[in-house]
Amino acid sequence: MEPQLGLLELSVNNRYSIWVRERLNELPDSFTITDPSISGHPIVFASNGFLKMSGYEMEEVVGKNGRMFQGPKTDRRSVMEIREAIRQEKTMQISIVNYRRDGTPFWMLFCLCPVFGKEDGRVVHFVGVQVPITRKRRQSGGCNGVSYCEDRTGFRETVIGSCRREVCSDSVVELGRVLAMDSDSRELEVDEQCEASDLEKAKAKLAMNSILSVLAHYSESTGRLVCGKRCCLARTGLLGxxxxxxxxxxxxxxxxxxxxxxxxxxxxxxxxxxxxxxxxxxxxxxxxxxxxxxxxxxxxxxxxxxxxxxxxxxxxxxxxxxxxxxxxxxxxxxxxxxxxxxxxxxxxxxxxxxxxxxxxxxxxxxxxxxxxxxxxxxxxxxxxxxxxxxxxxxxxxxxxxxxxxx
Amino acid sequence: MLRIKRVPTVVSNFQKEEGEEGARAGGGGGGCGRNCLQKCCIPGAKLPLYAFKRLNKISGEKDLLKPDDKEPPVAFLDSLLLGEWEDRAQKGLFRYDVTACETKVIPGECGFIAQLNEGRHLKKRPTEFRVDKVLQPFDGSKFNFTKVGQEEVLFQFEASEENEVQFFPNAPIDVENSPSVVAINVSPIEYGHVLLIPRILECLPQRIDRDSFLLALYMAAEAGNPYFRLGYNSLGAFATINHLHFQAYYLAVPFPIEKAPTRKITSFNGGVIISELLNYPVRGLVFEGGNTLDDLSNAVSDSCICLQENNIPYNVLIADSAKRIFLVPQCYAEKQALGEVNPELLDTQVNPAVWEISGHMVLKRKKDYEEASEANAWRLLAEVSLSEERFQEVKALIFETISCGDNGNPSVSELLLEEEPDDKPKSLEEGDALNKSSRHHAMVSGECLVLH
Incomplete structure (x- = not known):
């Protein structure tokens, strides 16, 4: 099932030289690079930050499709939006539930950006940046999902304060939850809708920009230049x-x-x-x-x-x-x-x-x-x-x- | 009795005009001469057999990556289904080449898909259909799938006896074993358009049961491709053949119904999440999640059973490799029979079945295709939808039924009935203005009575 490792390595090396890995790993961010031209659109590079966040080893993720991090609590409509952005070669960002290696789900802000080859304007890679979404909590010492739930039953205002507009506009759901609390007080916080804060969005944007500039810079050394914009629109005879x-x-x-x-x-x-x-x-x-x-x-x-x-x-x-x-x-x-x-x-x-x-x-x-x-x-x-x-x-x-x- | 006249879709080359049925050839020693799926022709017949592996869990895609998972002998969708389908296309079994039918995504937020299909409804006379009874007994004298020729059947589809996917290129048809089969639809609306006919020889009427619905989910899961969807139309919601069947085809474009925002209503037993469609012209429910495929399947099939037993016509879309299921009760045929549908919409002769409701519009007239717009599509689908008031009633009915046996939780339906409709999106309210028939409905002991 797994594509040959050689192909995955070459995907990075031929475009950005072998030295790019070291430089990419100096970035603190969590991100992956995928190659849509290889069957199965596998991950060809995962940053140290990503491995730390997800709990996986490098060889467990390289060669795999990003869907391996999804699970039952991942919103399917969001998955569809990512799939469509890839097909249309667009940038996008979305809050989505992913799963760590140990099976724990968590919310993150996922940003996707295509990387175009300058020679023909085709997408050569996609960069995916993952920023974990941390929730603001009013009570000090509350550091896990359970205390968050306690917040919710006690103070409705707190719920609205921390859970953002989806929940605010949806009093019936909230009412249902509060009433269901007795039987289900240990509900994980991933069950809530979640939006990234402006800070998290800015962090993702910054990370994406630095990754793209590293890739653009290292592509100069191979002569196979890339950029974050489709620069060449003449694609006659070539397939998207x-x-x-x-x-x-x-x-x-x-x-x-x-x-x-x-x-x-x-x-x-x-x-x-x-x-x-x-x-x-x-x-x-x-x-x-x-x-x-x-x-x-x-x-x-x-x-x-x-x-x-x-x-x-x-x-x-x-x-x-x-x-x-x-x-x-x-x-x-x-x-x-x-x-x-x-x-x-x-x-x-x-x-x-x-x-x-x-x-x-x-x-x-x-x-x-x-x-x-x-x-x-x-x-x-x-x-x-x-x-x-x-x-x-x-x-x-x-x-x-x-x-x-x- | 409510009836509408419509041109029935020809799904098999063995489907005759009403009245022509019974004109069978010979009936001598070698079967009836049509190589059909009835007693006369089945002995000795062989068909490929694909046996799927039962799942215990809705994965985590992780489960798919376990090293002990062997690659199946045949890729279900890409090799088997598309290969057999293309083979029938090469043999000329279809009434037209669907890939020669022009199709486009209509500009706009929703991304409705329009197809110009001028050949689909040719050469058929309009037939009367009774639309006020969702459950009707099977009638062996009418067309049913046991009458199709074996060349229209692609393969048998069943659960594997072993704990792995199995494929047999030439398996006998085991009458005792109640085979389920996948057959072509000779009037396809997209490439790979097929019919799943559960336990074909049992001649079940068009009516959802738990086992058959689970089988349909397995087919979607086995295809493993979010663009290969299954659909179901109940009687009264534009099913034309009263022999249990699901439809399926491949179209690698997101459907507008899949893109519509949703609002979570409740978590159900077994981790199934039920939401409501927002900002979509047709009101409906979305089922997803679930600890096992059975949990998800049962939540939906029990809802379907509730609807059909209460005589409420509905459509079901199985999307995203069986990870998302849309359930849409509808009332278009009933309105049509009562003369309440705008004649302009009737003129288009678009039958709003599951695919149309999902946003894939098959248009018969070039004019309609060229003038297709989001507003037009929206207008048609708004007529299909139940009114807000009626939808809330139906929703309450469903929740009441399926939460029986759901222990502990307060009755969801009680909560829902108290819901203030003021957070309703504007667009739906516009739909309500068109939706005049709501006043004709009355709930009497769970029955939908049409007062007129």
Missing amino acids: SSLTLSLGRIKQSFVLTDPHLPDMPIVYASDAFLKLTGYARHEVLGRNCRFLGGVDTNLSTILQIKESIQTEQACTVRILNYRKDKSLFWNVLHISPVRNASGKIAYYVGVQIDESCENHDKHGLSPEMRQRSAVGAVKVAVRSLSMVAGTSESQQQLPMNSILLD
Whole structure:
């Protein structure tokens, strides 16, 4: 299940050099860096502050998705908001319940900011800053949730003072709670709605700014510059990182080609495709698929593919292909048009099966069915994401601090 | 008796016009010739079988990361469901290519989703539906899912006997074992649109029971993707087939109902949190949390049972991989039958079932699609909603029912009835102005009587 550690390390090192870790760990703050281009959008770096706050070891969190810190008391609507911010590559901040390693829940202010590569304007990482929310307490010596509860039953004013507007506007809930107190006086304080204070918000903003400036500075040393704003808007032919993220989850060997560009080049190649053919990603992007053919490739099969593309139909062929090292394989290739939200053909997907490696796993799906599932997964990813693009394009261009500054 | 006329959705290629039913081929030795799911064709039939692992707890996602958790042999949603679905698409079993239907997110706060689907309702005559009875007995002479062809069934879905996920590409259909199946909807409203038919051979009417609802939650949890949702329409709330089924499809956009703010009303036994939708055109309840999936499931299914037994039509949306469930009682069909719905809204022929109520609008006319706006969508859904007064009554009824057996806590419903409605958001009050039918309702021993 876990992505290779190498990939996770390279995600940081190749962009900011190996020296950045040391510098990041000098920051006192609790934060994580995640890489949306790796399958599962894993954490690639967690600060010492984060490990201290959460109680986890570095190797327990690197490679995992941030959802591992959520639990039953985490508000699902807030989780959805974070998920959508990631998909739309926006900054956001939200108060949310997370869980420490020992299972205790706590409120924190979570701030998310995308980090863009300057070369093409794509999101390369997300930084997540976590600021624990501490509650003001009126009574001295009250240092845990229980004494907080006692506050609440005794003095309604105290409740309003410490629990902020959600509760204030909601007298019925509060009344219900007070009445239910006898049977449930040990209710954890995480059960209350909670808002971060201005101080906590300022702290998060400050932390985010210093992290981004460290990342920007260290990216100069690798020449692969990053910034907190999308600086390059020309993204022709490239897919957004949301689509890349969705496509990255599909395990089969496949490519997407763009019929609207001259010579219908490959615009996405899956990891399994690169493994199957032996090419590196940069060697295949931008090229027409015909480079997989060779002297012994049947011309009539190629014509059959051309015809199905012309008639906008799906087709399955068996074609002789060549790897980078010139070795041959029989490719059971399925090609299908992929439509965007307007119902127009946006791409063609080609899914490859190396006939010699077909494993006839009795307890799994047939290779043909897996091929179909890759087509299905590509179709839903393209359709859904082009649906959002129309409305979110304008919001995407918000300067990175527009939320943090409020 | 209240009836409305509407064009029924064709969910199967074996669904005939009313009256055409019974025109069966032959009935000779090799089954009825349609390869259906009835006694004639089942012997020897095989279908893939996906057996899910029962959970003891709603995780902590942590549970998913335990090292002893094996990767399942087949990814439920991404490999099995989408693969089988695409396979049926390649075989031409659908009435149209849904990915060729234009769709967009309507600008505005809510993010309503509009789809132009001109093919879905073609070639069908409007049929009369009785809308004043939420529970009606199963009628074997009408279309039901045992009549679909086996090629429309994707796989069997059941709890694993072992403590792990199992997959059998070719499992016999065990009639004794009451298989539940997942079949395609040949008139999909999005990619991967399927029907979950619990214990299909038992021919259950459209009516929620605890086991079937839990099965639906397991399907959502098994898919493990927040954009794969299940929905349920009761009779009188735009279900057209009286054979127990849930719908499901994949759409990677948040639904407006999921984005709506909520206000917590109460914690229920087993840690289930019940909230109320705020700032949404339709009034409804949200269930989440719960120490176990069973706790959450029972809280919702008991509420559904309460509604159907009190003859209140409703819709259910199972969202966020079964972590959030929306329960929406509605009264549109009843209003329609009483002639109280604005004719302009009726003209759109939009049937406000679970997906429409959740904010995914399937529009039949290009004009409506092009003019789709948040205000229009809001206006339609406001007609679907119960009035504030009626909603409070229904809510009290639900809480009274489900807190029976809830020990110790003061009756939640008593508290709720005292609630002052003055903190109501403005937008809902506007909805009330349209919502004239509230005065027609009277509570008589828990029955919803329509006075007219």
